[in-house]
Amino acid sequence: MSYQPLLMSYEQAAQLRQYVNTNSLIGLSIKEEIDALEAYMPIGIEIPGHGEAGGYEHNRHKQNYIHLDLAGRLYLITEDKRYLDYATTMLVEYAKVYKHRELNISRDSNKPGRLFHQTLNENMWMLYSSCAYSCIRHQLTEQQQQLIENDLFKVMLEMFVETYAENFDIIHNHGLWSVASAGICAYAINDQATVDKAIYGLKGDSVSGGFIAQLTQLFSPDGYYMEGPYYHRFSLRPIFLFAETIERRQPEIGIYQLKDEVIKTTAYAVMSTAFPNGTLPALNDSSRTMDIKDLGILLATNICFDRYEKNETLLAMAKHQGHVWVHNTGATLSNALQDNTEVPNFNWGSLSLSDGAEGECGGVTILRHRDAQADDSMALLWYGQHGSDAKLHSALDHGHFDGLHLSLFNNNQEFINDYGYGRWVNIEPKFGGRYIPENKSYCKQTIAHNTVVIDQTSQNQGSTAIAQQHFGEQHFTLMDNDSLQAMSAYARDYYPGVDQQRTVIMAELEGFEKPLIIDLFRMISDEEHSYDYPVHYNGQIIRTDFDYEANKSLNTLGDAFGYQHLWNLGQGKIEKSSLTTWLMGNTYYSLISSANENSEFIFARTGANDPDFNLRNEPMFILRQKAANHLFANVYETHGYFNEAVEASLNARGLVESVEVLHSDDNVSVVMIHLSNEKQLTVCVNNQVGVTAETKSNVAINGDQITWTGPVAIL
Incomplete structure (x- = not known):
């Protein structure tokens, strides 16, 4: 078969089959996903109408795409025809109604979709549904393929790439989801022209828009994203899912090597901010409970270990996460962790x-x-x-x-x-x-x-x-x-x-x-x-x-x-x-x-x-x-x-027991810490711009000369 699923080959899916019902981390991860799908399928397939953000309809569409993605991947791995039938029916039912839907009502100034109140959620739906479609396409009739591609995915792509063109090229977290979902969907239906727009931008210059522009312009040289770790981790999902798809379909692009491996740099940047218990710092609009078990960071851990370097810190991350991506990269990480069960808690250092x-x-x-x-x-x-x-x-x-x-x-x-x-x-x-x-x-x-x-x-x-x-x-x-x-x-x-x-x-x-x-x-x-x-x-x-x-x-x-x-x-x-x-x-x-x-x-x-x-x-x-x-x-x-x-x-x-400021000006600050054992600690800081490890400081306090070298000293 010339057509291959987007994120794993048929051969890799067959290799993952050996881990089903095993106690390895990849085996347990497969079981968790099977259990989740088996619990959702009996609810039946429902394509709800419009609803408010966070409402029943919103959540049902969200759960639909999550379990649609599971059904597609798990069909490849287990060959359980029930999963094929479930994914096929859901895609066909969406295709029957999607192009006839009016646009939803936007709850803010973001553009609405036909399913959700904002296009960001619709981008996510298209991305995951496209991945599922690529897993089962080879089992669908030509009539089913035409219905799904023409009445669902092509209609979605037209809305995102043409109708909302002014937002497609925006260099932003939401823009990442837009180009990644469009590119993945276009790969799934063999639309290379749209793939090129997603990778290189509408102008094709890799500067004004597109995935390459996102990767080269959105992050600092150290990989930090200005909105903070909470939104940064959200950007990792489209980055890694689209990058993995590009690497499999067009390896000549060398996406993982782009800009001195910017994908690894930015993944490590958000990972390295985590507190030792795995939660992410609440900088800017951030949840106090978001942690490294987030799917974006999980994907990054798995793919970085497989594509970049097999280091102990990533092993420790996976141990803390307690789950791997059900994918060949997840199997690689699971096997490595099984050989190194004593790995200590992750530590990115100062x-x-x-x-x-x-x-x-x-x-x-x-x-x-x-x-x-x-x-x-x-x-x-x-x-x-x-x-x-x-x-x-x-x-x-x-x-x-x-x-x-x-x-x-x-x-x-x-x-x-x-x-x-x-x-x-x-x-x-x-x-x-x-x-x-x-x-x-x-x-x-x-x-x-x-x-x-x-x-x-x-x-x-x-x-x-x-x-x-x-x-x-x-x-x-x-x-x-x-x-x-x-x-x-x-x-x-x-x-x-x-x-x-x-x-x-x-x-x-x-x-x-x-x-x-x-x-x-x-x-x-x-x-x-x-x-x-x-x-x-x-x-x-x-x-x-x-x-x-x-x-x-x-x-x-x-x-x-x-x-x-x-x-x-x-x-x-x-x-x-x-x-x-x-x-x-x-x-x-x-x-x-x-x-x-x-x-x-x-x-x-x-x-x-x-x-x-x-x-x-x-x-x-x-x-x-x-x-x-x-x-x-x-x-x-x-x-x-x-x-x-x-x-x-x-x-x-x-x-x-107490703290006393002895001196503070533009040159130095000196503070004395009094202890209960009648000892004192003198803390000295050089406040001058440009201070180095060789800078010498000297200050007279109460007739005593205090000297030290470098920016800080405790005497």
């Missing part, structure tokens, strides 16, 4: 990823540390460009106002976290799967993130247009010494007349159970402002070393920029230093903060002015300071153990 087409727009830096107990600690500092790529319509403004945001992780939990997005995904009665109003009024605002808010207003005035003119600037990274790592970045003019510098140090020190996190957040201004340093945590407050008053009646912390959604639970005055300890899971965490006179500590909780109860009720506290130039010197200490079941509590009090 790294920096640049943002912007030329890497010119800041980025994200991650520090990682694995201790003797194999526990991973991670600190993430984000300082890239505003994550809005609103080329298609305003609803694609996924950016948050969170420059210099910090997230911290250890003991298998993110203990200083980002709120993430506000969205009810595919939940029919709760805003139809769309972003909730509070996503704009709270989740995007600066106070919803662990970064300083000035004068109770958001960065860049909460304006996307202004934010798109600014991006962060890396100051330095220090990653060569596992016991002392650091990262530092600037955010200049995010607030008029104020520059900000954040330096985060991860230090493995004798006597401490986990690496100490030292966060030095410097505010640079000629005029006095009110500075709020928010900390988002989960858990129970255990103790403080200062007095505060809990409020008997609740008021909000403000009227705008997210403060209207925060209940003021209580507050206290701080004079020199403050200590707050909370319990999260089995672990105690303490935040020890420096203070000036008239510093204020505020306990707060989300949920105010939320009539539909959309926001999660989560605690936070705020360190408030009025000053011009100011340094927030904060230390995060992980300590102790708590187990309610056996009534055990150990080391509920940490070693750090």
